Amino acid sequence: MALFELTNIDKAVKNGNREEKILNDVDLTLNEGELTALTGPSGSGKSTLLTIAACLQNKTNGSISFKGKKISEKNDGSIRKLRAEKFGFVFQHAHLVPFLTVGEQLALMLDTANVKLSKEDKNNKINKILQAVDMYKHKNSYPENLSGGERQRAAIARAIIHDPELLFADEPTASIDSKRSEEVMALIKRLSQDLGITVLMVTHDMDMLEYADRRIEMKDGQITKG
Amino acid sequence: MKMAWKEMKKFKLRYLILGFIVFLISILTMSISGLANGLSDDNASLIKHMPDGTFYMSEDAEDNYSFSAIENEQEEALAATDENYTLFSIQMGEINNADDKKFSTAFVTSDGGDYFPNVDDGEIILDRSLEDEGFSVGDKVTNGLIEDDLTISGFVDGQKFSHTEAGFINEADFQEMYRTDAFQVGFTEGEADVEGLTNYSNSDFLNTIPSYSAEQMSLNMIIVFLYVISALLFAIFFYMINVQKMSTFGILKAIGVKQSSLFVMMWAQMLFITVISLIPAIAISLIINAVAPEGMPFFLPTETIIFAVVAFIVIGFVGATISGLQIRKAEPLQAINQGGM
Secondary structure (H helix, E strand, O other): OEEEEEEEEEEEEEEOOEEEEEEEEEEEEEEOOOEEEEEOOOOOOHHHHHHHHOOOOOOOEEEEEEOOEEOOOOOHHHHHHHHHHHEEEEOOOOOOOOOOOHHHHHHHHHHHOOOOOOHHHHHHHHHHHHHHOOOHHHOOOOHHHOOHHHHHHHHHHHHHOOOOOEEEEEOOOOOOOHHHHHHHHHHHHHHHHHHOOEEEEEOOOHHHHHHOOEEEEEEOOEEEEO | OHHHHHHHHHOHHHHHHHHHHHHHHHHHHHHHHHHHHHHHHHHHHHHHOOOOOEEEEEHHHOOOHHHOOOOHHHHHHHHHHOOOOEEEEEEEEEEEOOOOOEEEEEEEEEOOOOOOOOOOOOEEEEEHHHHHHOOOOOOEEEOOOOOOOEEEEEEEOOOEEOOEEEEEEOHHHHHHHHOOOOOOEEEEOOOOOOOOEEEEOHHHHHOOOOOHHHHHHHHHHHHHHHHHHHHHHHHHHHHHHHHHHHHHHHHHHHOOOOHHHHHHHHHHHHHHHHHHHHHHHHHHHHHHHHHOOOOOOOOOOHHHHHHHHHHHHHHHHHHHHHHHHHHHHOOHHHHHHHOOO
16 A cells, blocks of 8 residues: 655756756655665665655655645645654664763654653653664663664664654665674664564665665666666 | 753763853953942942932033022922922032041032931031041031031931042031032922923933043943853854754754754753853852952942843843854755764
């Protein structure tokens, strides 16, 4: 069943006097519970498509629907709420808040997503997720004291703590070594399956594609396969 | 709020530095305010202790009380408007003690209203600070302008004019000394329009005292500059902190944190730093107020402290908010592309 649909998406940017098309009439449907991988050479427009889908930048044309409702016409406040409550994000770098411990990062996400739980239940949920990503022992650590892989696992925990329906992952393994990459991808795959989270992931690492349920290839701003 | 506190806890040093600078500026501001108030009292407590009302001087005196003389018809006009009117005169002079040592004195006489001490003929009531110079009740003082000695009949607190201790004398003695039977200044608690008289509010009248406005303006200008420096300090400091946090702001926005929450975080930090810095600054200023030596005119009333606290909080708020406008510019996408921890 289609959870998320991008229809006729165009993205053009001004480059001096001429207009450059980064995305050209892209259609993409994400099915519930599926892990979809977007691949393609650098400059093919895959990260742009992901950030437009995640409402982190504007499209030039086209529409975006989530659970059958058009979200592309919503105001900034509604989109922020949607991002906070229904979406999760994992980026190339962990982008953790430097002055919060791992546990506090997760608590912040629960508050941001307006998750109504008692203090004790929140704490239990944080502990459970940290155990799931094997980061429980680092609950009180600051990002500066974590390795790259640990930070990325903490970022994944932050991305899913509020039970999002859709997880956007932009090259989640690009900043870590291959061993850690395998671990992170296995983790994303497992969480996607266990929690039923739909995942849209951008990657240029062919080894990571084995974790995807579906593979979509892009070239020159268009989907060429998938 | 929690985020604000956690950030300050994590990056103690940078907030301690800001707090320390705010502490130094606030203590300097309050010290100079205390000094300005002290000098103001030393210069014009005689007038400052009067209730709010209207002062009157003759138009041709051109704001100089020495040249003013209120005529009988004008006095009658004032009396018709406010039966509690008062007329008074001030002249700078000197008294000599038993050893013939001279002491500058601002001689004050009035027509017997409620605002100045009533003194009998041949007597004088002095400002209490002259008690420290060895004067006592019953002592006789002399002045070259009056034939008979004046006997000290009492002392009053905080009655100075033009940095000189006031000496209240009887109207008849004043007339003998200065050869005039006209009062210089009128006062009513209301306001009357009398032909030939110029009206002054309390603060306007204070500014007619030679040196008062020049002295107060200089000190007030320093105080204003200190407030401006504080505002710039807050703005620059938060600007620098915010520039360093642009990437964090962008990521927080990306995951859905409200922009208003980021502003609240910054305001909470500003408020916390300001309040924590002001507490020791107020305490030290109050200690200075209590132990300031006799010769140092220092007076820090509660209203001045409250004003300084409110001013610092408002200034901190404005400074932080102006610099915080950067938060609005923090772009999630830019932050994501920048990389980071």
